Amino acid sequence: MEKMRLGYIGCGFMAQKVHIPNFTSISDCELIGLAEVRSELGRKVQNRFGIPHLYRTHIELAQNADIEAVAVSADFALQGEIAKHLLQAGKHVFMEKPMAVSVEQAAAIVAASRESGKKLMVGYMKRYDAGNEIVKAKIAQFRETGELGRLTYARNHGFGGDWVCNLDTQMDGTDESKPSAPVKTPEWIPEQWRSSYLGYLQQYTHNINLMRWFLDAGDNVSVKAVDLDENGYSGVVIFDMGGIRVTLETGHVSHYRWDEHSQIYFENGWVHTWAPPLLLKNTPAEVEIYRAGTEQEITRPIPKPSWSWAYRREAEYFVANLRNPEPFRSSAEDTLTDVRLFEDIYRIFIAQQESR
Ligand SMILES: NC(=O)c1ccc[n+]([C@@H]2O[C@H](COP(=O)([O-])OP(=O)(O)OC[C@H]3O[C@@H](n4cnc5c(N)ncnc54)[C@H](O)[C@@H]3O)[C@@H](O)[C@H]2O)c1
Helix, strand or coil: CCCEEEEEECCCHHHHHHHHHHHHCCCCEEEEEEECCCHHHHHHHHHHHCCCEEECCHHHHHCCCCCCEEEECCCCCCHHHHHHHHHHCCCEEEECCCCCCCHHHHHHHHHHHHHHCCCEEECCHHHHCHHHHHHHHHHHHHHHHCCCCCEEEEEEEEEEECCCCCCCCCCCCCCCCCCCCCCCCCCCCCHHHHHHHHHHHHHHHHHHHHHHHHCCCCCCEEEEEEEECCCCCCEEEEEEECCEEEEEEECCCCCCCEEEEEEEEECCEEEEEECCCCCCCCCCCEEEEEECCCCCEEECCCCCCCCCCHHHHHHHHHHHHCCCCCCCCCEHHHHHHHHHHHHHHHHHHHHHHHCC
């Protein structure tokens, strides 16, 4: 297979610590172009990784016809606009989450992908975690066979903690200032709630996206109840995901690791999984399966190979699946649902706050 010729937009934290090292170490991928508006920083990163072409903006990079696909990590309200322009310029795109911060913005990005016939993958790396792949397969198996009875309930708990884990990958710095990003939050959200909406969405888009995938719920998801503190962040939200009650517990904890786990209950057992701290390399999610009944057994399946990194696997998946006609596992169309759910949650939350 001909190598995939890639361009990269942005030389910030995620680019230098995660994505550029990953893409440059995949043999079927060749990173031939880099764009960074902070040109001194761009030059440093270009030299360090030996990338042939450097541009100032994504618009300039998109004019390089040899570049087949582009990866983007920028400010979370800005990167969706960059991705849309790249799709319109005829490039396949990998972008960091969130794809968009409003349904309106998300719909425009999905339309750009449809109109250009180019694919967009959103970086929900948890869907590429080898432990989470076991969780999803086990849930599907148990629902199919009925061996643990009916699936009764699911919960995701995410209080955060230290996600960087002293990752010591080299990082170039600069005194150049970052470009300003447009605020693209939904019009109907009053000014005072915009930053908490963005903070909540930015963090928990991962969790909702993961639970929908575990439960194979697609777009068949609605918000049943919202109980958040005045900060618009800590609390509990209850969803109906494909007929299953799912709770999302959110908040902060000062913790040296990453406090996140998901538990999917059946009548006679459960599948429980603990997320690794995000940047702790080569550590997949842990998985526990409990089977009640006469055996009363707990097993802890381990992925093969045992040690892998979700971000590395998402990059490999992007390169391997770019040219096939199927949508990505974390496609633009699928992610539209996550964006809708955040608007739905905040619609209820703001109405509650205003009626107090
Ligand atoms: N998947 C995860 O677990 C995870 C974790 C952290 C952050 N993120 C996401 O990653 C994204 C990037 O975060 P970051 O901390 O790396 O950002 P950052 O601000 O450090 O880097 C963005 C870079 O893009 C450059 N840039 C902006 N517009 C540009 C343009 N048009 N052309 C070229 N360069 C441009 C900026 O100058 C900056 O250097 C965020 O949207 C965030 O949501 C995801």
